[in-house]
Amino acid sequence: MANKASAAAAAISVVSLCISAVSMGYAAKLKADIDDSSSKSESSSVAAVEESSSALESTAEECSADDSSADAAEDEGIEQYVMYIGTNDKDTYKPEHTKEEALQIVDEICLKYFDGYTLQDATGSWKDEKDVITHEYTIVCYFDGADKETVYKAADDVIAALNQNTVLIESDDIQMEYYSSGN
Numbered sequence: 001m002a003n004k005a006s007a008a009a010a011a012i013s014v015v016s017l018c019i020s021a022v023s024m025g026y027a028a029k030l031k032a033d034i035d036d037s038s039s040k041s042e043s044s045s046v047a048a049v050e051e052s053s054s055a056l057e058s059t060a061e062e063c064s065a066d067d068s069s070a071d072a073a074e075d076e077g078i079e080q081y082v083m084y085i086g087t088n089d090k091d092t093y094k095p096e097h098t099k100e101e102a103l104q105i106v107d108e109i110c111l112k113y114f115d116g117y118t119l120q121d122a123t124g125s126w127k128d129e130k131d132v133i134t135h136e137y138t139i140v141c142y143f144d145g146a147d148k149e150t151v152y153k154a155a156d157d158v159i160a161a162l163n164q165n166t167v168l169i170e171s172d173d174i175q176m177e178y179y180s181s182g183n
Contacts, residue, residue, distance in 0.1 A: 077173040081143040081151045084168040085158050086124055088136040096163065099137050105161050106139045113154040118142040144176060 087102040088095050097105065103119065110117045124138035143151060148171070155167050 077175045078145045079147075080172055080174045080176075081146050081148075082170040083141040083143070083151065083155060083158070084122070084124060084170075085139045085141065085162065086126070086134075086136045086164060086167070087139065087162055088134055089163045090165045091163065093132065093134055095137065102137065102162060103139060106141065106158060109154055109157045109161065110141060110143075112157070113150050114143055114146060116144070144174070 085106060087097060087099070095102070099121070103121075107119060110119070118141070120140040120142075122138040122140050123135065125133060125135045127133050151169060151171075155169060158164065158167055
């Protein structure tokens with residue numbers, strides 16, 4: 001009677017593992033083990049089923065660990081850089097280019113260094129070392145997945161082209177996806 005109870009418990013365990021095994025491609029292996037064990041005595045059948053169950057549990061744990069590391073890699077995100085570019089000349093404190101000209105200059109520099117980016121209009125203010133407050137047209141550039149060195153090269157070109165002292169650069173790890181509704 002104890003052997004029948006053990007065999008029933010093992011069979012229930014096998015059924016639950018079969019559900020997992022199907023998605024992992026181990027159903028054929030499990031079926032072959034069960035078919036092979038059906039020709040053996042009851043105690044050796046239980047042993048064969050338990051052996052198959054143990055092997056599947058180990059494989060499932062390995063698969064679960066692999067999935068966890070893949071999920072962790074996806075969760076790491078990408079680096080996003082945001083560059084804030086004032087457009088007033090550093091010497092005259094006045095705009096030397098129209099908004100359209102400044103935007104075109106920045107756009108051409110971005111095209112030189114990046115495959116994709118976003119430009120936004122903004123207004124910025126700052127106080128210089130002489131406590132002079134300046135309000136100016138500002139261009140905000142977003143670079144997703146860029147590297148620091150390339151962002152710095154683009155910043156050097158922008159600083160020279162628009163005669164700036166500095167540009168502000170922020171960076172952060174972000175999560176992003178390109179979503180499509182499937183249409």
